[in-house]
Amino acid sequence: MKAGIVGLPNVGKSTLFNCLSNAKAQSANFPFCTIEPNIGVVNVPDARLVKLEELVKPERVLPATVEIVDIAGLVKGASKGEGLGNQFLGNIRETDAILHVLRCFDNDNIVHVDGSVDPVRDKETIDIELQLKDYDTVEKRIEKVFRAARTGNKEAQKELQALEKVKAGLASGISVRAIELTEEERLEYINNVQFITDKPVLYVCNVDEGAAVTGNNYVDKVKAAVANEKAEVIVLAVGTEADITELDSFEERQMFLEDLGLSEPGSAKLIRGAYKLLKLQTYFTAGVKEVRAWTIPVGATAPQAAGVIHSDFEKGFIRAEVIKYNDYVTYGSESKVREAGKLGVEGKEYIVQDGDVMHFRFNV
Numbered sequence: 360m361k362a363g364i365v366g367l368p369n370v371g372k373s374t375l376f377n378c379l380s381n382a383k384a385q386s387a388n389f390p391f392c393t394i395e396p397n398i399g400v401v402n403v404p405d406a407r408l409v410k411l412e413e414l415v416k417p418e419r420v421l422p423a424t425v426e427i428v429d430i431a432g433l434v435k436g437a438s439k440g441e442g443l444g445n446q447f448l449g450n451i452r453e454t455d456a457i458l459h460v461l462r463c464f465d466n467d468n469i470v471h472v473d474g475s476v477d478p479v480r481d482k483e484t485i486d487i488e489l490q491l492k493d494y495d496t497v498e499k500r501i502e503k504v505f506r507a508a509r510t511g512n513k514e515a516q517k518e519l520q521a522l523e524k525v526k527a528g529l530a531s532g533i534s535v536r537a538i539e540l541t542e543e544e545r546l547e548y549i550n551n552v553q554f555i556t557d558k559p560v561l562y563v564c565n566v567d568e569g570a571a572v573t574g575n576n577y578v579d580k581v582k583a584a585v586a587n588e589k590a591e592v593i594v595l596a597v598g599t600e601a602d603i604t605e606l607d608s609f610e611e612r613q614m615f616l617e618d619l620g621l622s623e624p625g626s627a628k629l630i631r632g633a634y635k636l637l638k639l640q641t642y643f644t645a646g647v648k649e650v651r652a653w654t655i656p657v658g659a660t661a662p663q664a665a666g667v668i669h670s671d672f673e674k675g676f677i678r679a680e681v682i683k684y685n686d687y688v689t690y691g692s693e694s695k696v697r698e699a700g701k702l703g704v705e706g707k708e709y710i711v712q713d714g715d716v717m718h719f720r721f722n723v
């Protein structure tokens with residue numbers, strides 16, 4: 360599962376990527392610095408994992424991870440192949456969610472591709488290019504489905520109706536994710552088309568150091584502009600966060616954060632936001648050899664969760680022994696949870712909950 364960092368050239372995408380992944384993507388004060396997408400595997404900050412480590416004292420600890428992709432900046436005309444348009448659109452289509460970086464700070468020393476700072480305009484520039492590409496996609500799909508619908512095929516007629524709604528919405532400047540469709544229409548006819556503007560989006564307002572806690576007028580304008588999108592907005596001083604990651608010691612980084620009025624790096628909130636955006640959740644395994652966070656989709660069953668460890672676990676699944684995270688912390692160990700009768704034994708239909716501590720029984 361990948362989240363792609365997108366935005367206009369020179370808004371801080373590569374700096375943010377470096378900050379998140381510690382992979383040093385090239386970062387410079389001119390457009391199109393990033394051409395090939397960089398991919399970083401980022402640890403998901405989770406205080407529960409730290410607590411389990413304290414209780415179990417394992418030989419090693421492995422956190423959950425999410426893939427972040429830094430994609431080349433997009434310009435007007437990208438849907439028609441301008442700039443790196445075709446490459447950009449191909450890269451973004453391969454991601455599962457979008458982290459849209461918007462420049463929300465003034466700095467005469469950093470050029471803006473359009474000559475002035477206006478995050479709402481920047482957002483609309485990218486929205487329009489993505490919507491135009493989706494419009495091309497829906498037209499081609501309609502052309503294909505129309506022939507079957509004309510013969511009286513009921514399913515094709517339903518699909519055509521849903522596609523026409525999408526086409527009308529896109530023509531009005533509405534992204535697919537915000538178009539009013541029934542649940543059936545989305546599940547049966549729209550999701551499988553993989554429209555770019557149907558991907559969930561998290562807006563990252565890149566501010567200067569002074570606005571890291573409270574935001575600024577630019578941020579307020581962005582929040583107002585996306586109010587109808589059901590999208591989350593995160594405020595992040597990307598340059599400052601990058602400076603913090605360069606500090607050698609944890610104590611130095613904490614002092615820097617406290618001076619800014621922050622309890623944790625904004626990048627940690629962003630990573631968790633991306634994880635949530637991808638509709639992922641975490642369960643844990645805990646033993647003296649290893650305490651580990653495992654990534655599964657929200658709604659996964661116990662056998663599906665077991666399959667993340669090894670396919671044989673899913674094939675030969677017998678049952679799952681489940682401890683709720685809060686019970687583990689309350690009683691302090693697996694043995695004490697068992698003594699208290701708090702260990703649950705679950706079958707194949709069990710829907711795993713975020714934070715479950717699990718042990719699988721299987722037979723192959």
